[in-house]
Amino acid sequence: MWKHREEAPRSTSGSGSVPPPLQPAMFPGEFDRTQGELPPVKDAPVSVGKSIVIKGELSGDEDLTIEGRVEGTIELRNHVLTIGSNGHVEAKVVAKSIVVLGRVTGNLTATEKVDIREEGSVEGDIMAPRVAIADGAEFRGSVDMQRKAPAPSMDQGVGSLTLDAKVPLPTMTAGNGEVARV
């Protein structure tokens, strides 16, 4: 017998040959989703390809990888934005998390984390509760980590700012000690 194929429900209006509805966040020429054999769009990572240039507002409700060029604003409030190694963004960006492997000029705001990888470059201000910048990454701008807890008072000094117990303190190097207050 015929093997049952799971498909998204089709519209019953009109003739029976109506193709499945187009899904959002598609870019012409990049995917042909009109064939029923393709996996559901929600499973496929959405990407702006190398040759794609977008100018204006870009917003969405799913994770996005940019390998092309985007100018304007990008808003993915509940999702992860990855600027790939070929990506070039000149935009104000708001997302849940932002990973930078390419080039960004513009302010980055994340509700969770901004992660600039070794080959990444950012020129702009970052606002996020967690920020990771790898050695070798380029960055020029300010970082505001929006820490909610008040800073330790003068009386407390920095005594409360101790390392995590799991992290061993590196061994002191001899010959580089203090000799005098001058």
Place this chain on the structure above:
Amino acid sequence: MVVAPRQVAAASPESVSRSTTLATFLTLLCARPAAEVVDLGSVVGGNITFLGDRIGCKIHVEDLYADLDRHARQDGLDQVAAFLKSRFSHLDESIDAILCWDVFDYLDQAAAHVLAEESMRMLRPGGILLAFFGGGGSSDRCYTRYCIVDETHLRHKLHSAACSRRLVLQNRDILNLFGKLAVLDSILLKSGVRELLFQKPTN
């Protein structure tokens, strides 16, 4: 007075040293709510995390070593003084603390003077500035990346650069350079490095 750079033993690629001036710097920084810090050193993610997450500062990363490299390769280091005059967009008295690390060692006298003036302009009254001087007048083309390990320790990592140290300042030269600031602490290390912590008077 400027003296010729002296030769020192080559530093190991990575080492950790104790810094009491860093501890004082951080203590004073903690006392300033929502402090804004300018870091003139190389981009170090760990420092940003330490200052931002643990101290609660807003950090402005102004990597002057990258600027020096660019000038060494393109315009020439003689242009650095003029470049520094318009380098910083921060308003007068808008910054609580400045981490200079050893960037003054890589400047000529004119550029060092401009950077000191700009630093004093940006600092708020009561604001603090930490700088290291005379970190070995080696002709090696390398910078030191200072990574804050904890409140009293710094990890030094050498990395290649397009220029070498140029200026070795004596104590009086340093005091003249930062004439508008008061010296809070001054430490001479066995390595010959002077760690100085300055504060801008409140009046």
